[in-house]
Amino acid sequence: MKKTKILIVAAAALALGGSILWAADHIDAPAVTNQTTDITDVYAFKGADATSRVFVINTQGLLSPAASATAKFDANTLIELNIDNNNDNIEDLVIQAIYDGTNMKFYGPVAPSATGTKSKLEGAVTATVGITPYTASAPVIATGSNGMKVFAGPRDDPFFFDLDQFKKVVGGTASGFRNPGMDTFAGTNVMSVVVEVPVALLNASSGKISVWAETKKKI
Amino acid sequence: MKKTFTHILLAGTLLLITAVSCKKDDAPAAVVYYEKGDQMARPAINTVFVDAPAKDSFNNAIPMKMASLFSTKFKARLLALNAGYTTNALGLTADQLTGVLVTDVLNVSTTGNTKFFTSTSDYLTGRGLSDDVIDNELILLFGGPTGGSNPGLTTDNVGANDKAFSAAFPYLASPW
Numbered sequence A: 001m002k003k004t005k006i007l008i009v010a011a012a013a014l015a016l017g018g019s020i021l022w023a024a025d026h027i028d029a030p031a032v033t034n035q036t037t038d039i040t041d042v043y044a045f046k047g048a049d050a051t052s053r054v055f056v057i058n059t060q061g062l063l064s065p066a067a068s069a070t071a072k073f074d075a076n077t078l079i080e081l082n083i084d085n086n087n088d089n090i091e092d093l094v095i096q097a098i099y100d101g102t103n104m105k106f107y108g109p110v111a112p113s114a115t116g117t118k119s120k121l122e123g124a125v126t127a128t129v130g131i132t133p134y135t136a137s138a139p140v141i142a143t144g145s146n147g148m149k150v151f152a153g154p155r156d157d158p159f160f161f162d163l164d165q166f167k168k169v170v171g172g173t174a175s176g177f178r179n180p181g182m183d184t185f186a187g188t189n190v191m192s193v194v195v196e197v198p199v200a201l202l203n204a205s206s207g208k209i210s211v212w213a214e215t216k217k218k219i
Numbered sequence B: 001m002k003k004t005f006t007h008i009l010l011a012g013t014l015l016l017i018t019a020v021s022c023k024k025d026d027a028p029a030a031v032v033y034y035e036k037g038d039q040m041a042r043p044a045i046n047t048v049f050v051d052a053p054a055k056d057s058f059n060n061a062i063p064m065k066m067a068s069l070f071s072t073k074f075k076a077r078l079l080a081l082n083a084g085y086t087t088n089a090l091g092l093t094a095d096q097l098t099g100v101l102v103t104d105v106l107n108v109s110t111t112g113n114t115k116f117f118t119s120t121s122d123y124l125t126g127r128g129l130s131d132d133v134i135d136n137e138l139i140l141l142f143g144g145p146t147g148g149s150n151p152g153l154t155t156d157n158v159g160a161n162d163k164a165f166s167a168a169f170p171y172l173a174s175p176w
Helices: A002-016 A065-070 A163-171 B002-025 B045-049 B052-059 B063-081 B094-102 B133-142
Strands: A039-045 A052-063 A077-084 A093-099 A103-110 A118-120 A125-130 A149-156 A189-198 A208-218 B033-040 B106-109 B117-119
Touching: A039 A208, A039 B033, A039 B106, A052 A065, A052 A077, A052 A149, A052 A208, A065 A189, A077 B033, A093 A149, A093 A189, A103 A149, A103 A189, A118 A208, A125 A149, B033 B052, B045 B052, B045 B063, B045 B094, B052 B063, B063 B094, B063 B133
Parallel strands: none
Antiparallel strands: A039 A052, A052 A189, A077 A093, A077 A208, A093 A103, A103 A125, A118 B033, A149 A189, A208 B033, A208 B106
């Protein structure tokens, strides 16, 4: 058993070297490293209301408290949730969030005029919310014309993982995870967009949807 | 001379008409487009299975095309991570696990519970804030047919977030 474990780790170390430097999507592709387009995580779950679904898109990971105090959304970065509701991995609906310098404006859920990597803002704004300040004692929340609840602002990064130890395992300097583990993301923040959408607006076939998040730069 | 003057007068009149028309009709604003920067669905999948040279092209791929573009790469990475991989607790072969993971979308139930992994017969129905997705994925990658293989690799021993979540919208905890 021990021999197999060492073999696995050694093989991983040889094959992957130091290329595993990130987790979830935290600090990921070279083109998006350290930019407002860098997505750290996506969540999708049933919240307090069973007839709605919550979608979270987090960006700008590993913000220290000091950095969080001045972190801003970017008016040239579109944050977009893609929703496939008929199981063909093509988006049927999008929910878009764009910062206008003061507020986060939301569009959708709406069928996009075209699918794929290029987007434009679709239809009319369906919700607007002020950015929750870093020092706010309570989150700023708004509800849109379609019943969608919205939030935008800095939050504690909800992701937890001993990434530092994982790097050692893959790098060949450790044979396994440590116990207790240490959360590499403890004490750090992200910029969050959270929407809670009535399920009726998602038009799911057979009670299922697939979602993915994209960030896009104005061209 | 007269011809030139007439031409100038005509041009001037046209210009005036155009100017007045533009003011009245308000030329439509140019459409603003946005082009793909980053993309994500399931936690850690892009990070672990797409090597550095391919990351930018993965981010520019649409989910519908990911299987045809990246299946070979994903399977190679899976076997590089775990050369002894046979099946996992879901009974998936390397090809089958690759098939599940390569199309990077997050599956969500709109009618039932929404968790990354509940049991071997109930999984990929969403992703909750407190779901230990890392342990879920480590077990499926390293845990073998029973989930019990490679115990040093199937949990990172970090089971919860550093702050409690809220039961009310927006659910995420206030920042540090």
